[in-house]
Ligand SMILES: Nc1ncnc2c1ncn2[C@@H]1O[C@H](COP(=O)(O)OP(=O)(O)OP(=O)(O)O)[C@@H](O)[C@H]1O
């Protein structure tokens with residue numbers, strides 16, 4: 045990578061501003077899945093082990109009104125980070141002003157400080173002003189003034205143009221570096237997209253048809269096969285004139301699906317059979333059907349023949365990128381397709397296997413197959429934007445070597 049990295053920066057005695065993606069699930073004031081915090085530890089440790097003073101910034105959720113703030117405080121994240129680092133982390137409950145500046149002045153080499161949720165800046169005096177999310181130039185300049193150098197390790201946020209990533213970087217020319225997580229994500233995803241070992245197979249599932257249909261179009265030029273499963277599949281069924289019953293379909297995307305089918309030829313692999321249910325519930329009546337899905341039934345998982353067919357396509361793959369579960373894996377009765385595909389990927393020891401996306405990552409972790417895969421991306425939207433071949437503003441703003 046031609047970008048500056050954390051190892052290129054002076055750290056001893058420096059105030060090191062760091063952008064991380066600690067946008068993690070919080071339930072009842074406690075951090076749930078801490079994958080994203082754990083993933084940033086190598087860079088944080090490197091900075092403090094080299095005498096830097098780590099000043100961490102992250103957003104958490106989406107702050108649109110004053111009342112959103114209490115539930116989206118970074119305090120629980122500071123507690124978890126402190127446990128993981130096994131040392132105190134100073135939490136500053138504000139995003140600007142004397143309290144923050146004093147706390148930074150009091151830091152010693154090797155100390156860690158976490159600033160309040162950067163998106164608190166999106167709401168001022170009850171108004172939704174988007175200072176952070178809209179990359180307000182004054183805010184980026186102010187945050188940049190609080191430190192000497194900048195390290196961006198927030199791959200998960202790289203598709204966003206925020207004051208805390210793009211803004212700070214722009215105000216630290218020649219001193220804005222990528223962290224280890226950023227490097228690692230770019231390496232795995234970059235190799236997969238730019239120079240994949242073939243056959244290269246992409247698996248797309250999940251529920252966000254309109255968000256992700258653009259990815260399919262772009263990947264058609266790059267992948268050897270694209271497997272479509274999960275809620276994504278039935279819009280393609282509809283485009284082919286197969287009956288979908290009450291399955292998830294995005295009607296205004298049927299035309300796009302038709303165009304993709306025309307362009308794709310036999311590159312696109314759709315489910316042969318599905319587990320259909322009479323309601324969206326784990327306790328629904330279910331059956332496996334091939335092809336047409338009758339009214340009153342909805343497809344909530346791929347069926348055994350689809351699993352077999354998908355495995356057949358995957359068995360010789362050398363690169364596999366997966367986003368979006370094969371069914372409603374949150375309900376145990378519809379988790380089998382996702383589990384089977386995940387388990388099978390785990391057996392492809394000669395292949396590079398990459399999973400990205402919030403629910404997809406949660407699925408492979410819950411189902412116990414995560415450690416068999418080459419790379420679990422911390423980016424959902426970011427990894428897909430990358431796969432689409434688009435420039436990520438957070439990465440673009442990092443200084444060149
Ligand atoms: N057949 C289906 N019908 C309805 N929902 C489905 C079906 N298959 C999967 N899903 C749902 O799709 C959701 C996950 O899709 P999603 O596109 O959000 O993936 P993701 O990995 O979280 O990616 P991102 O990070 O972009 O959100 C899950 O909640 C799952 O229940």
Ligand SMILES: O=C(O)[C@H](O)COP(=O)(O)O
Nearest residue numbers: 065067105200201424425
């Ligand atoms: O979780 C993510 O994808 C990133 O942290 C970005 O969050 P956002 O979708 O709220 O901008």
Ligand SMILES: [Mg+2]
Nearest residue numbers: 401402403404
């Ligand atoms: Mg999701």
